Amino acid sequence: MRVRAEEAGRIPHEGRLPAVANVAVRLVDVVKKFGETVAVDHIDLEVRDGEFFSLLGPSGCGKTTTLRMIGGFEEPTAGLIELQGQDVTWLPPYQRNVNTVFQNYALFPHLTIYENVAFGLRRKGVKEAEIKSRATEMLELVELPGFENRKPNQISGGQAQRVALARALINRPAVLLLDEPLGALDLKLRKQMQVELKRIQKEVGITFVYVTHDQEEAMTMSDRIAVMNRGHYEQLGEPEMLYERPQTRFVAGFLGVSNLIAGRVDATAGGDWATIALDNGVTVRAPRALAEGKTRILLGVRPEKIRLYETHETVPESHNRMPGTIRAASYMGVSTQYQVDVPGNRRLTVFEQNVERATKSELWAPGEVVVVGWQPQHSFVVRDESAEAAAEEATEVAAEPFGE
Amino acid sequence: MATVTPAPATPSSVQRLARRLDGSALYVFTGLAVLYLLLPVAVIVLFSFNDPAGKSNFVWQGFTLKYWLDPLGVPGLPQAVFLSLVIAFVSTIVATALGTLIGLALVRYDFRLQGATNALIFIPMATPEIVLGASLLTMFVSIGGPPFFPLSAVTILIAHIMFNISYVVVTVRARLEGFPRHLEEAAMDLGANEWTTFWKVTFPLILPGIVAAGLLAFSLSIDDFVITNFTAGKTQTFPMFIYAKYRIGIPVQVNVIGTLIFIIAVGTVGVTTLARIRADARARRR
Ligand SMILES: Nc1ncnc2c1ncn2[C@@H]1O[C@H](COP(=O)(O)OP(=O)(O)OP(=O)(O)O)[C@@H](O)[C@H]1O
Numbered sequence A: 001m002r003v004r005a006e007e008a009g010r011i012p013h014e015g016r017l018p019a020v021a022n023v024a025v026r027l028v029d030v031v032k033k034f035g036e037t038v039a040v041d042h043i044d045l046e047v048r049d050g051e052f053f054s055l056l057g058p059s060g061c062g063k064t065t066t067l068r069m070i071g072g073f074e075e076p077t078a079g080l081i082e083l084q085g086q087d088v089t090w091l092p093p094y095q096r097n098v099n100t101v102f103q104n105y106a107l108f109p110h111l112t113i114y115e116n117v118a119f120g121l122r123r124k125g126v127k128e129a130e131i132k133s134r135a136t137e138m139l140e141l142v143e144l145p146g147f148e149n150r151k152p153n154q155i156s157g158g159q160a161q162r163v164a165l166a167r168a169l170i171n172r173p174a175v176l177l178l179d180e181p182l183g184a185l186d187l188k189l190r191k192q193m194q195v196e197l198k199r200i201q202k203e204v205g206i207t208f209v210y211v212t213h214d215q216e217e218a219m220t221m222s223d224r225i226a227v228m229n230r231g232h233y234e235q236l237g238e239p240e241m242l243y244e245r246p247q248t249r250f251v252a253g254f255l256g257v258s259n260l261i262a263g264r265v266d267a268t269a270g271g272d273w274a275t276i277a278l279d280n281g282v283t284v285r286a287p288r289a290l291a292e293g294k295t296r297i298l299l300g301v302r303p304e305k306i307r308l309y310e311t312h313e314t315v316p317e318s319h320n321r322m323p324g325t326i327r328a329a330s331y332m333g334v335s336t337q338y339q340v341d342v343p344g345n346r347r348l349t350v351f352e353q354n355v356e357r358a359t360k361s362e363l364w365a366p367g368e369v370v371v372v373g374w375q376p377q378h379s380f381v382v383r384d385e386s387a388e389a390a391a392e393e394a395t396e397v398a399a400e401p402f403g404e
Numbered sequence B: 001m002a003t004v005t006p007a008p009a010t011p012s013s014v015q016r017l018a019r020r021l022d023g024s025a026l027y028v029f030t031g032l033a034v035l036y037l038l039l040p041v042a043v044i045v046l047f048s049f050n051d052p053a054g055k056s057n058f059v060w061q062g063f064t065l066k067y068w069l070d071p072l073g074v075p076g077l078p079q080a081v082f083l084s085l086v087i088a089f090v091s092t093i094v095a096t097a098l099g100t101l102i103g104l105a106l107v108r109y110d111f112r113l114q115g116a117t118n119a120l121i122f123i124p125m126a127t128p129e130i131v132l133g134a135s136l137l138t139m140f141v142s143i144g145g146p147p148f149f150p151l152s153a154v155t156i157l158i159a160h161i162m163f164n165i166s167y168v169v170v171t172v173r174a175r176l177e178g179f180p181r182h183l184e185e186a187a188m189d190l191g192a193n194e195w196t197t198f199w200k201v202t203f204p205l206i207l208p209g210i211v212a213a214g215l216l217a218f219s220l221s222i223d224d225f226v227i228t229n230f231t232a233g234k235t236q237t238f239p240m241f242i243y244a245k246y247r248i249g250i251p252v253q254v255n256v257i258g259t260l261i262f263i264i265a266v267g268t269v270g271v272t273t274l275a276r277i278r279a280d281a282r283a284r285r286r
């Protein structure tokens, strides 16, 4: 079973963004098939004016195809695409007020950097003097003044990426589409360009639709993210929402590390908390709003939310807890990562900042018996697709295997 | 004295000699290969300055410039050279234009019988010229009417365009297959329609391939003898002229014209290469 796009889209956003925003891009029930392959499977999407929106997902989930349909390079098999309220589903790319930064930059090798940047304005018949001033301004914005007369094969990857950005932005599109624009860069340059891209987006105020499979990149840059899997998105929201309150097993596993333990919702009556009986015999609490209406679930908690206590230490009364044994420890400088065995043959991953315990003798050692504790509001609840599928019997197709 | 000496750190004289030979051997072989390729050309050039005693230009008699000063002074030669040039030019232009379009269609679009078309393109190249010439003759004769019959410059032209198209298609297709399609998408993304995209992006980028195809077509056409001979009727091209004269003695002017063609060909290649090197160097200096 999976969360359909329509359902996921209805999640209330505890947004910083204004409740009523103009829609820059709207996809209505868009489907794209390549022969038998369903690349995009019924997507409904609204990208707001001026936001940095990311499509995040693993390879082959349909991110590029979605972006190409917005850009006009693919025609949807079904559905509707609107740009600023105008139906553009069947318009060619050159009649859409969007521009694209391609994954491989796609700079014209036979033209100089200046001519590359000026290409769009020339097509619109803008006067030479204006082209010159705008191109110069653009090259300054991307910090490449003086590169006008070079050819694309005479600049570095990071510079090419910025030229591609300048070439697109100079046209002042309503929406800028970016397909993994930092994919070809090394880590350091990538981090640097992430900051720069974000700065430029703020400066020009243009809506960015950004495709990436790098969850960290998506989280640092985006206002909102749609987490895609197999042609549709499983959850859409702000980065913190997606991280703290993932709604599907896939999202929980794709963004960061999650500890998931199967269980059933016991009682949701009264108060802020629901009681959850985990299959390993431990009873824990989770925010009631997350558990309501569900029975078989996976209870999740992020590794950095868990604290390890000595057996004689007192864990605060309200906290969730279970006994554990340290199985492995790896010291990583800032923090230490532990693998902790808990009842029911489960193993939890725990990150502990090296503050209270820092030296080797202070750190937990394999074999030590501990108590694992975390605050109930740090629990999240994910549908247990496999249990639900089993319950719904053989009539339903088997659960989709999700990677963790 | 100890008889065992450690292996010398510096190479022995024998080793040094071997190494020197190694280095020069490359030059020797390269020189021989170049010589092998250029010797016939050198002979043609040399004998364009010969002053033969009789009709045959096979024995060096003495230096003269008189044939260079009168390169067309043989009855029938100017007409033959002119016809060859016209046919080469026209067939190159037509074949390059058509071949480029066919190449584009084959690479860019999926259509019925595409595989068959791809294979058919090869047939004129794979068929022995003599067979091709004979069948063209049969075809033109059996059609039996203008412009295919009587045989004339028109039939030669048709034949040359036909075989040239194959070579152009193959050359252009090779260039197109490696063509980055996303560049065209980028152009359209930036507001260029299909027509502008072709002329601003596609064409400039495949131009080297088209030029190469054109040069190939031109040289194939200007020296074709076998097919031309079958389809020429009473007209005579430059290669046919040489062949006709071969028994009674090839006039020295043929060497002169041959040398001129060679110089023009090498000159064209040289100038374009030089221009490219200059442009690269200029770009690198920036
Ligand atoms: N032109 C095409 N013809 C056939 N199948 C295609 C085509 N383009 C994409 N697909 C298929 O559609 C699916 C989605 O592809 P898409 O390129 O959108 O993935 P993606 O999310 O961008 O992946 P990646 O992160 O690897 O770029 C894949 O299964 C892919 O094989």
Ligand SMILES: [Mg+2]
Pocket (backbone or CB within 6 Å): A063, A064, A065
């Ligand atoms: Mg992609």
